[in-house]
Amino acid sequence: MSADSVKVAVRVRPFNQREKNANSKCVISMSGNATTITNPDNGKTHTFAFDYSYWSHDCFKEENGVFVSTDTKYADQNIVFNSLGKGVLDNAWQGYNAALFAYGQTGSGKSYSMIGYGPNRGIVPITCDELFKVIDQNTDKNKQLQVSYSMLEIYNEQVRDLLTKPSHGQRGGLKIRQHPQSGFFVEGLKSVPVRCYKEIERLMDDGTVNRTTASTNMNATSSRSHMVITIKFKQVFLNEFGESTTKSSEISLVDLAGSERADSTGATGDRLKEGSAINQSLSTLGNVISALADKAMGKKKVLVPYRDSVLTKLLQGALGGNSRTIMIAALSPAGINYEETLSTLRYADRAKKIQNKAKINESPTD
Ligand code: ADP
Numbered sequence: 001m002s003a004d005s006v007k008v009a010v011r012v013r014p015f016n017q018r019e020k021n022a023n024s025k026c027v028i029s030m031s032g033n034a035t036t037i038t039n040p041d042n043g044k045t046h047t048f049a050f051d052y053s054y055w056s057h058d059c060f061k062e063e064n065g066v067f068v069s070t071d072t073k074y075a076d077q078n079i080v081f082n083s084l085g086k087g088v089l090d091n092a093w094q095g096y097n098a099a100l101f102a103y104g105q106t107g108s109g110k111s112y113s114m115i116g117y118g119p120n121r122g123i124v125p126i127t128c129d130e131l132f133k134v135i136d137q138n139t140d141k142n143k144q145l146q147v148s149y150s151m152l153e154i155y156n157e158q159v160r161d162l163l164t165k166p167s168h169g170q171r172g173g174l175k176i177r178q179h180p181q182s183g184f185f186v187e188g189l190k191s192v193p194v195r196c197y198k199e200i201e202r203l204m205d206d207g208t209v210n211r212t213t214a215s216t217n218m219n220a221t222s223s224r225s226h227m228v229i230t231i232k233f234k235q236v237f238l239n240e241f242g243e244s245t246t247k248s249s250e251i252s253l254v255d256l257a258g259s260e261r262a263d264s265t266g267a268t269g270d271r272l273k274e275g276s277a278i279n280q281s282l283s284t285l286g287n288v289i290s291a292l293a294d295k296a297m298g299k300k301k302v303l304v305p306y307r308d309s310v311l312t313k314l315l316q317g318a319l320g321g322n323s324r325t326i327m328i329a330a331l332s333p334a335g336i337n338y339e340e341t342l343s344t345l346r347y348a349d350r351a352k353k354i355q356n357k358a359k360i361n362e363s364p365t366d
């Protein structure tokens, strides 16, 4: 068993129109693995070190809608895939579970990095595409490769299957159950077998549309929900006696709700209640990360509050468990978001202390 720490990446996006209109200053700078944020009011700086740093703020041009670098400085989608997604794929082939989380305030670039928009495909679609490119080359009859896809959303501590169409005014959600060995799971969640990249792409598009429709129906925004995609990848090896062994990997890809605090959005009444329920998953995630960081620093008798939220129940394995995990912290470059961005950097700084215990999932097929 190998202990590996959660790897943390930071990525800073270009200014958006609002920030440009406000004549915002860029408060982020990156040099090597150091990321520095400067307080726009007093010039005070904080510097952090992360495993991966992606400068995607400027130095790019648009070619047929695709953002590509004009020099080596701008980290485009392929650069991010090459350093993060490739590792996820390698782990999957070796039979390790892997997880990738995107954290940051609404509009900071989480979905752009994870899923992407239009021709700017993010880590998830490129990873799936590359997985099938290798699968399609397999000509070995004694090796069967199986992939299945599921996609859910956690909203207000309720789980909804994103591969089923939302019905208007839908209330309640899928139940979470606990398996004595494999832990928490969502009862009745669709897990669709897929044979090619196009099928996954279609499911991902449908799920994304369902996520938006569901939130519109509930008069909310999808920035308040957490989205979890799970890809199960199985390699079944048959030997000459007709016996088989299975190597399996579960890849969890998580686009978290916006990390901004409910109080800064001016929420009241129902919205506030909803805000606090969403914060329950996000704040429990924070508490779980803190507890795991304390544990890794040698603190004894730490209780990790996995059971306090839906998100942390479902992602227990990815946090301090059997998984190789990456967190990508999405940063706004703008001075107006200084406080939120600083708190994202602090959150990410804590996450990198977590130690996981990943092992290869290999067993005789039953
Ligand atoms: P979030 O999911 O965190 O709310 P989005 O991923 O939707 O934020 O990003 C907000 C906007 O910023 C989108 O219009 C997106 O296209 C743009 N954007 C985010 N990251 C980048 C990037 N690295 N390069 C270019 N545009 C980006």
Ligand code: MG
Residues within 6 Å of the ligand: 107, 110, 111, 112, 223, 255
């Ligand atoms: Mg988003």
